[in-house]
Amino acid sequence: MTATETRPAPPEAPRPPGWGGFLVGAARGLWRQLTSMRTALVLLFLLAVASIPGSVLPQSNVAIEQVQQYYRDHPTLAPWIERVDGFNVFGSPWFAAIYLLLFTSLIGCVIPRLRDHYRAIRSVPPNVPARLDRLPQHASAADHDGDIEGVAAALRKQRWRVAVRGDTVSAEKGYLKETGNLVFHVSLLAVLVAVALGSWYGWHGNRILVTGKDSSFCNSLQQYDEAKLGPRVDEGKLPPFCMTLDDFEATYQTSGQPKEFRASVTVEGDGPTRAASFSVNDPLRLDGASVYLLGHGYAPILRYTDRFGQTQTKEGPFLSTDEMQTSTGAISFPDANVDPATGKRDASLQMGFDGIYMPTAPDQAPFVTSRFPAEENPALLLTAYRGNLGLDAGIPSSVYRLDQAQIDAGRLKPVGEGKLLKPGETWTLDDGSTVQFVGTKEYATLSVRHDPGQGIALVAAVLALGGLMGSLFGKRRRVFFRLTSPSPTSSSRLLEAGGLPRTDYPGFAEEFASTVAAVREKKT
Amino acid sequence: MAALSDALLVVAMLGYLVAMICYAAVYAFGDRGAVARVATRELVGAGGPPVVEVVEEVRKPAVPGRVSWAGRIAAAVLVLAGVAQIGSLIFRGVAGDRLPWGNMYEYVLAATSVAAVAWIVVMVQRPALRHLGLYVALTQVVLLGVAALFLYVPVGPLVPALDSYWLAIHVTAVAISSGVFLIGFVPAGLFLIRSGWDNGKAGFPFTLGERLPTAAVLERLSFRLHAFAFPIWTFGALIAGPIWAEAAWGRYWGWDPKEVWAFISWIVYAGYLHARATPSVKKTTATWIAVLGFLTMLMNLFGVNLFFTGLHSYGGL
Numbered sequence A: 001m002t003a004t005e006t007r008p009a010p011p012e013a014p015r016p017p018g019w020g021g022f023l024v025g026a027a028r029g030l031w032r033q034l035t036s037m038r039t040a041l042v043l044l045f046l047l048a049v050a051s052i053p054g055s056v057l058p059q060s061n062v063a064i065e066q067v068q069q070y071y072r073d074h075p076t077l078a079p080w081i082e083r084v085d086g087f088n089v090f091g092s093p094w095f096a097a098i099y100l101l102l103f104t105s106l107i108g109c110v111i112p113r114l115r116d117h118y119r120a121i122r123s124v125p126p127n128v129p130a131r132l133d134r135l136p137q138h139a140s141a142a143d144h145d146g147d148i149e150g151v152a153a154a155l156r157k158q159r160w161r162v163a164v165r166g167d168t169v170s171a172e173k174g175y176l177k178e179t180g181n182l183v184f185h186v187s188l189l190a191v192l193v194a195v196a197l198g199s200w201y202g203w204h205g206n207r208i209l210v211t212g213k214d215s216s217f218c219n220s221l222q223q224y225d226e227a228k229l230g231p232r233v234d235e236g237k238l239p240p241f242c243m244t245l246d247d248f249e250a251t252y253q254t255s256g257q258p259k260e261f262r263a264s265v266t267v268e269g270d271g272p273t274r275a276a277s278f279s280v281n282d283p284l285r286l287d288g289a290s291v292y293l294l295g296h297g298y299a300p301i302l303r304y305t306d307r308f309g310q311t312q313t314k315e316g317p318f319l320s321t322d323e324m325q326t327s328t329g330a331i332s333f334p335d336a337n338v339d340p341a342t343g344k345r346d347a348s349l350q351m352g353f354d355g356i357y358m359p360t361a362p363d364q365a366p367f368v369t370s371r372f373p374a375e376e377n378p379a380l381l382l383t384a385y386r387g388n389l390g391l392d393a394g395i396p397s398s399v400y401r402l403d404q405a406q407i408d409a410g411r412l413k414p415v416g417e418g419k420l421l422k423p424g425e426t427w428t429l430d431d432g433s434t435v436q437f438v439g440t441k442e443y444a445t446l447s448v449r450h451d452p453g454q455g456i457a458l459v460a461a462v463l464a465l466g467g468l469m470g471s472l473f474g475k476r477r478r479v480f481f482r483l484t485s486p487s488p489t490s491s492s493r494l495l496e497a498g499g500l501p502r503t504d505y506p507g508f509a510e511e512f513a514s515t516v517a518a519v520r521e522k523k524t
Numbered sequence B: 001m002a003a004l005s006d007a008l009l010v011v012a013m014l015g016y017l018v019a020m021i022c023y024a025a026v027y028a029f030g031d032r033g034a035v036a037r038v039a040t041r042e043l044v045g046a047g048g049p050p051v052v053e054v055v056e057e058v059r060k061p062a063v064p065g066r067v068s069w070a071g072r073i074a075a076a077v078l079v080l081a082g083v084a085q086i087g088s089l090i091f092r093g094v095a096g097d098r099l100p101w102g103n104m105y106e107y108v109l110a111a112t113s114v115a116a117v118a119w120i121v122v123m124v125q126r127p128a129l130r131h132l133g134l135y136v137a138l139t140q141v142v143l144l145g146v147a148a149l150f151l152y153v154p155v156g157p158l159v160p161a162l163d164s165y166w167l168a169i170h171v172t173a174v175a176i177s178s179g180v181f182l183i184g185f186v187p188a189g190l191f192l193i194r195s196g197w198d199n200g201k202a203g204f205p206f207t208l209g210e211r212l213p214t215a216a217v218l219e220r221l222s223f224r225l226h227a228f229a230f231p232i233w234t235f236g237a238l239i240a241g242p243i244w245a246e247a248a249w250g251r252y253w254g255w256d257p258k259e260v261w262a263f264i265s266w267i268v269y270a271g272y273l274h275a276r277a278t279p280s281v282k283k284t285t286a287t288w289i290a291v292l293g294f295l296t297m298l299m300n301l302f303g304v305n306l307f308f309t310g311l312h313s314y315g316g317l
């Protein structure tokens, strides 16, 4: 981080004549510019500024729904933002350009410094300057009665690196500063490598898992609601495990504030079949993947008996919309009302229900929000629709709501008023068909992930911090001593000392004084 | 216990107000000359680093008795206010039977308590700088006021998202470093005022510079505090935070708004230390970067929590 010494510019290499020479010269100039401290600083700040839009605008990799909402709210602006990658700042080419330039600049700056530092560590401290009294710190004593070896020994004891030449000693200390600095910069490069590894070889998938054996899922791409594999991940080589959510336990304070969430699962395929449980902040670690509990909710179960007496049962996870787990969702029966005699499906007789589920419904209307997140007085406010669900159009649609376009176009029509159902209750519709609210199951929102870079990133970050401390608090400094005899006969001699802090170091005067004192005390 | 905690907060805020008034009296009656002389003696006596504290020429004949009393009372009241504030934090923890930094109110209380401690340490080590207590008290009153008025939530248990020992590690580290950055901000800002004054700027804030310690002293203190806080910050926000994020959210870094701003603050403070260590960069330029760093911290604490939705939910707000 610190550049207190300016390296002398390397001697200009002879430049071949002509255009080639011009290009080489220009490239060399550019490179020098890029690897200068100032450029690195500017790039660093640019990186900070460039990340601001990433916190202001919704990001598609973090919250795709919010991006969609943004499109609805700002229909003209949004496509422009999209064009400049505003919804994907951290994956955008311009963001990458900044950090790649920064890291190039870092490499360009670090490599010569590594070389210089390696030389500095191996070299001996320089000759004692002729005039010690010119140095920032200076002391002398006319009556020193030790010899030069004694001076050197005292310095070595204080862990100075010492060079004795004749009757002079040069000593240097504080290489840690530059070492730490280099460790820091190299570690930053390692963090970048770790991040790259993670994005190439890492993968993740999200999945809503409803309790019960029927809904268990296996770790394959098709079984995720949403998944992303790094470009170097082989889809067929995902760790083979299957998981059943046996039980989901949620406990709450009387205020409704959650106390604990815990998912109990059976895991197959990851070693012997076993039961396991995990919770928020305490993921399930499997071989090659970890499973995180991100959220939970309720999945109401509906049993629909159509006008031909055919019964189907379906469950649909509802999304919670507030702290009390008021949840909304939809359940569709596209295969309802198929005449069993002819087998003919009438696309205008499909059934869809949307509803608000309240784990603890209020005692009186309006029945729109839940009073408590646990199921103390569960009720489902259901609206029925008949018509064309619009599922065949091939447009991917949300499973949490019916197709609003179909409803607006009148192709999907509400049947009667909404109806509040308690578990077990049945509602008879105008055509004699019935829908029963059977009950609910709980579901857990899981994220399954693997990131091979994270261990490296952690080690690198810790090293970076260590290096940073060394570079911030280390101080490079030199002291010099010279012994001279005023006359060949006298036994006590003149000891001259000088000190030179090579970095900003306010406490150097004291250290110098105590070093001189230690040298004076040392007798041989 | 909860009531006691709330009462102590009020005591602390009143204390800071009283301290402010005393300091204001010192400023108004100006015994800067007398204090400066004492200060210089103390600096040398403490065997501190060879900061060249230029002995200010006595600008006004001092009225030593009364005014230095006001200064002493101010310092004492400020310490008492700090103690009350820490007491408020402790009793909050006792009442909730957990670490008292599990929501935004508590976080502000904890970070400002650290700032109080940091300031007391500075006062003990550099008595010459006691006078800056005015600005410390001002900052404290403002932040505690915001916390009490807008962020207050009753004591409650932790939500599952926070129920982790990483709360003790991550949040403690960021609270400590934020508190010290807060104290570092005071001399940084004052240094800018003072060096403006030295360069002949008149007009408001610069006229304050007359009564401030020398620019070099302020600048060095600001650097010390920032250099102390920065590694703790790095550890808390960029090591412990990501470790926790891995366990809680499944990824160690995901450019969540809080993460973005932690990253920005880190870059800005790193830029400050970098610039400070580069001889060709003027100290005022470097210090402006530190001030900017503090603004990004405020943005992270208030702006991000209140305006953006991210994973970093603060329980109870």
Ligand code: HEM
Pocket: B101, B102, B103, B104, B107, B161, B162, B170, B171, B174, B237, B238, B240, B241, B242, B243, B244, B245, B246, B248, B249, B252, B253, B254, B258, B259, B261, B262, B263, B300, B301, B311, B312, B313, B314, B315
């Ligand atoms: C300015 C920087 C930061 C500050 C001031 C800060 C502060 C806090 C505070 C006060 C909490 C307590 C919980 C709460 O009330 O929400 C917390 C929790 C947490 N922090 Fe940070 N943090 C910062 C940066 C980070 C970063 C960069 C990460 C990860 C990369 C991180 C990860 C976490 C996690 C995982 C939790 C617990 C889960 C949760 O809040 O839902 N933090 N942080």
